Amino acid sequence: MAQLLDGKHLADLRATKLKQKVTHLKSEGIQPLFCVINIGNDPSSKIYLKTKKRRAKEIGIKQKLFQLSSSVTQKELLSLINCLNEEEKVNGIMIQLPVPGQIDLNEALAAIDPEKDVDCLTPANVGRLWRGDHFVEPATAHGILTLLDYYHIELKGKNVVIIGRSSIVGKPLAAMMLERDATVSILHLKTKKLSEYTKRADVLVAAAGQPNLVTADMVKKGAVIIDVGINRFNGKIVGDVDYAHVTNVASYITPVPGGVGPLTVESLMEQVVQLTRRKHGK
Ligand SMILES: Nc1nc(=O)c2c([nH]1)NC[C@@H]1CN(c3ccc(C(=O)N[C@@H](CCC(=O)O)C(=O)O)cc3)C=[N+]21
Numbered sequence: 220m221a222q223l224l225d226g227k228h229l230a231d232l233r234a235t236k237l238k239q240k241v242t243h244l245k246s247e248g249i250q251p252l253f254c255v256i257n258i259g260n261d262p263s264s265k266i267y268l269k270t271k272k273r274r275a276k277e278i279g280i281k282q283k284l285f286q287l288s289s290s291v292t293q294k295e296l297l298s299l300i301n302c303l304n305e306e307e308k309v310n311g312i313m314i315q316l317p318v319p320g321q322i323d324l325n326e327a328l329a330a331i332d333p334e335k336d337v338d339c340l341t342p343a344n345v346g347r348l349w350r351g352d353h354f355v356e357p358a359t360a361h362g363i364l365t366l367l368d369y370y371h372i373e374l375k376g377k378n379v380v381i382i383g384r385s386s387i388v389g390k391p392l393a394a395m396m397l398e399r400d401a402t403v404s405i406l407h408l409k410t411k412k413l414s415e416y417t418k419r420a421d422v423l424v425a426a427a428g429q430p431n432l433v434t435a436d437m438v439k440k441g442a443v444i445i446d447v448g449i450n451r452f453n454g455k456i457v458g459d460v461d462y463a464h465v466t467n468v469a470s471y472i473t474p475v476p477g478g479v480g481p482l483t484v485e486s487l488m489e490q491v492v493q494l495t496r497r498k499h500g501k
Pocket residue numbers: 263264266267270313314315316317338358359387449456475476477478479480481483484
């Protein structure tokens with residue numbers, strides 16, 4: 220059986236440290252505030268909202284939710300973003316994904332003030348990230364690297380295979396792992412013969428949103444498995460990896476729940492604090 224990469228444990232550890240930082244900021248009269256825009260009711264966004272609310276409260280960050288109807292117009296969304304950009308007290312803004320079809324996501328993201336872009340999705344911050352200038356880091360990618368560092372898993376010279384090319388996980392994670400001298404391949408659901416690539420992976424990241432996408436026969440013996448999937452399947456939350464069988468082949472594996480999810484939430488809080496500190500010249 221593979222060793223567990225305990226994301227929940229590490230998230231709790233880091234939250235304790237972050238709370239001290241926030242307490243210090245508060246003693247100087249600075250209250251981190253971040254605003255979440257959620258459109259409609261995507262089930263994985265619901266889990267995210269719930270865990271963020273709990274974590275923000277624990278750390279001492281103020282979180283405000285703007286719940287918009289699934290029929291909201293682009294104009295209404297843009298006007299909310301403008302309001303939050305201008306509000307002095309707001310340190311972070313994020314739009315939960317996915318958004319409904321009538322929304323032009325790229326335009327909406329581009330409207331967010333890069334200084335308040337906690338998710339690292341504005342054109343300015345995506346560009347900075349790929350240039351190696353990390354103004355903010357995308358929460359999931361930051362969480363995954365933190366977890367690998369904590370367990371002393373090196374990336375230099377390793378074959379990393381990422382399944383999933385999303386703007387929130389696959390693409391930024393590839394950028395950050397390249398910077399750590401890994402050889403990175405990005406696969407997706409249109410890739411022919413996934414297993415030809417996955418079998419060569421020293422580190423395999425599954426972020427495609429499909430239960431049981433990664434099975435034991437696709438995994439090299441001793442590989443490190445990072446499961447980013449959050450899927451509702453037979454009334455339970457499962458990842459993209461067939462955990463029960465893959466654990467017999469892998470050396471390390473993240474559980475779902477309790478793996479990448481809690482670290483994503485904690486890392487997001489770190490970004491909020493980072494942006495708050497920067498705004499106050501720290
Ligand atoms: N702009 C944007 N960025 C995101 O990062 C983003 C998003 N939109 N939209 C929704 C998805 C989903 N997502 C989750 C993150 C953490 C948990 C999480 O904390 N899961 C825990 C708890 C699960 C439970 O309650 O059982 C766990 O895996 O252990 C879940 C889901 C982030 N997403």
